[in-house]
Amino acid sequence: MSRKRNHLEIIRDVLLAIQIKGNQARPTHILYKSNISSDMLKQYLEDLMEKGFIVEEKDKKENKLFSLTTKGFNYIKDFETIKGFMESYGLE
Amino acid sequence: MQSYMAPQWFYGYDVGFELLFAVITIIVAIFAYRIYKATNQNYAKYLSIAFFLIGLSNIFQSIINFLILTKLNENICGFVKIQSVAYFNTIGAYIHMILFLIGLVYLVFMTFKSENKTILTLLVLVSLLSMFLSSNILYTFYLLSSIYLIIISLYFIRNYLKNKKTQTLLIAVAFLFLLFGSIHFLFSVNHQLFYAIGHLLEFIAYVLIFTNLIMVRKK
Numbered sequence: 001m002s003r004k005r006n007h008l009e010i011i012r013d014v015l016l017a018i019q020i021k022g023n024q025a026r027p028t029h030i031l032y033k034s035n036i037s038s039d040m041l042k043q044y045l046e047d048l049m050e051k052g053f054i055v056e057e058k059d060k061k062e063n064k065l066f067s068l069t070t071k072g073f074n075y076i077k078d079f080e081t082i083k084g085f086m087e088s089y090g091l092e
Numbered sequence: 093m094q095s096y097m098a099p100q101w102f103y104g105y106d107v108g109f110e111l112l113f114a115v116i117t118i119i120v121a122i123f124a125y126r127i128y129k130a131t132n133q134n135y136a137k138y139l140s141i142a143f144f145l146i147g148l149s150n151i152f153q154s155i156i157n158f159l160i161l162t163k164l165n166e167n168i169c170g171f172v173k174i175q176s177v178a179y180f181n182t183i184g185a186y187i188h189m190i191l192f193l194i195g196l197v198y199l200v201f202m203t204f205k206s207e208n209k210t211i212l213t214l215l216v217l218v219s220l221l222s223m224f225l226s227s228n229i230l231y232t233f234y235l236l237s238s239i240y241l242i243i244i245s246l247y248f249i250r251n252y253l254k255n256k257k258t259q260t261l262l263i264a265v266a267f268l269f270l271l272f273g274s275i276h277f278l279f280s281v282n283h284q285l286f287y288a289i290g291h292l293l294e295f296i297a298y299v300l301i302f303t304n305l306i307m308v309r310k311k
Contacts, residue, residue: 051132075131081308081309082130084307085123085127085136085308086131086133087255087257088260088308089135089139089202089248089251089263090248090250090251090255090260091135091136091139091202
């Protein structure tokens with residue numbers, strides 16, 4: 001059985017779900033790929049937008065789309081270092 | 093207040109040690125700040141502030157010890173018209189103690205996982221007031237530092253038990269060494285040898301903290 005993901009890993013999974021969809025993902029795709037409940041996803045998306053990791057856009061049919069900002073891309077790139085440091089000091 | 097506690101054979105080495113501690117803690121502070129910028133996690137910010145203040149306190153201690161050692165402070169006192177050299181040394185020691193203690197308070201606050209800044213302000217005020225209102229400021233400073241280091245060490249030990257990795261172990265052991273160093277300093281008020289032992293224990297602690305940083309960066 002796989003262990004429970006921590007907060008930092010869930011953030012990475014949400015951001016990765018957006019990245020693998022060519023940096024324009026709908027909430028349903030993120031929900032499916034990140035494997036969290038819809039309530040949790042809503043909370044995570046709001047939090048990530050507030051912290052400047054992602055931005056919300058609209059497609060031609062006015063559907064919601066989410067894209068990564070530079071900060072979001074950097075988080076994925078530096079994830080292992082961030083995780084290692086945060087775990088060392090019990091910050092996660 | 094006793095102005096220079098080091099035994100004669102340790103003169104100069106302590107200045108070097110303190111500079112090294114300052115460099116390591118400021119590197120960790122910069123790295124923690126970068127983590128804060130990448131994650132917007134306030135606990136990383138508190139860690140960064142804590143290490144920065146501890147780094148500054150070490151720089152201050154190093155400069156003061158260097159000035160005392162080289163008798164430069166006597167010239168500075170003449171220049172700024174301060175009558176007593178002891179007065180100048182005491183001011184320097186106070187600044188070091190204030191910065192170090194506030195740094196530890198930030199680490200203690202980080203362990204609370206709280207966003208309530210009132211707790212932080214209260215801790216800072218109570219720490220500084222109890223230190224400066226005490227009859228033996230130096231002893232109270234090391235006593236408070238030891239108490240805070242017990243709280244911080246217990247937090248990092250619990251963190252290691254929850255997440256058994258080399259990196260978490262390094263930090264837990266490092267803070268235990270800092271705690272032992274601080275307890276040794278409690279005795280160093282009267283015994284010069286403990287002053288040197290305290291520095292050696294601190295040296296091991298900061299090397300472990302730096303090793304952890306290298307391991308994290310290699311990931």
